């Protein structure tokens with residue numbers, strides 16, 4: 001087999017990145033853009049030792065799960081990877097990704113996974129956009145990175161973002177062109193504006209704009225602020241984030257409010273949240289409520305329990321739990337988020353929640369050594385999952401229930417395997433679709449003491 005060869009391939013499976021999988025003479029071939037059940041003529045674009053990668057030249061049989069992507073830059077943009085699948089097919093695909101991970105990495109053969117809870121309307125769901133800015137052929141551009149690259153695709157509008165974010169991006173970039181605000185150059189490190197980040201409150205329509213810049217002194221900033229607030233009156237807060245780093249990390253550590261409020265206010269269910277610029281906040285508010293309600297249901301609270309909410313961010317899950325618990329203890333590593341969590345408890349008249357700042361794997365062993373015990377532990381770690389030191393302490397603490405909220409099925413499977421080997425049983429696995437059109441999937445899992 002060599003590059004540019006063309007083969008007829010039956011697609012019999014899919015990778016977790018949504019490439020079609022087929023075989024040519026026992027060699028696995030990953031076919032971009034092909035869906036399981038399809039038959040294609042595909043051109044080989046790469047040959048490695050044990051596998052090859054191919055691109056579809058012609059469809060010989062088309063899956064009923066295929067649809068026309070709605071975005072004109074779908075093929076180039078790195079944001080979405082499932083737009084060629086119907087929404088129903090996407091949910092089935094994600095269900096399989098979760099099941100596969102639990103079976104292969106977790107060792108849970110034949111495990112039952114609930115159907116993925118999807119959105120009624122999976123469009124314009126994102127409350128946060130991060131647009132990298134750079135110099136294009138005809139002036140500054142802000143858009144999305146192309147797949148596996150740092151080339152910026154300058155699209156006019158994105159179907160998964162809130163229209164308010166798109167409006168802000170377009171106004172800022174136009175102002176940047178006219179005011180000649182220097183844009184950042186990744187190669188030389190010169191220039192000022194690096195990213196335009198927006199956060200939208202779906203409850204109020206208010207928008208926070210975070211301008212990521214290399215220095216505080218931005219020429220033309222006053223005029224930029226005036227234009228932005230005139231043309232997009234929903235903008236209630238503009239914040240500079242200073243980032244002098246030379247790597248890919250989007251946000252720096254310091255923020256300075258240059259217009260309006262320091263925080264954005266949103267509501268989830270019956271609760272109000274103040275969101276600070278550097279804190280994590282779920283990007284899909286509609287599905288977040290579905291997710292949190294499942295987490296509360298799985299926690300099975302009667303009103304007397306002590307609950308730990310680890311990796312608590314600005315205290316969202318903690319406060320959902322607090323009304324039904326005796327006491328909630330949240331742990332979070334970002335100081336700004338802990339501050340917001342404490343404020344959010346007050347704002348919602350919740351007095352049985354307290355928050356500790358630090359790494360969960362350090363704080364929880366300390367609390368345990370001090371004699372503190374949890375009846376229920378909720379964890380919601382970042383993609384890399386829980387530190388083993390934390391899992392070890394959780395097992396020692398022997399809570400009746402553990403509720404694991406996860407944005408990465410493979411580390412979820414790894415951590416569940418640890419818990420299953422240490423006296424806990426997986427009771428229910430509920431995927432929730434927080435990220436339609438992308439390959440990402442969120443899960444909430446109930447684990448109980450055997």
Ligand code: SAH
Pocket residue numbers: 279280281282310311312313314315316317331332333334337358359360361380381382
């Ligand atoms: N439960 C929250 C946040 C989940 S995101 C929500 O639903 O909004 C994961 C959070 O874990 C982030 O806020 C991140 O800052 C925090 N985090 C990352 N590593 C951590 C660690 N080792 N210990 C505690 N918190 C951590």
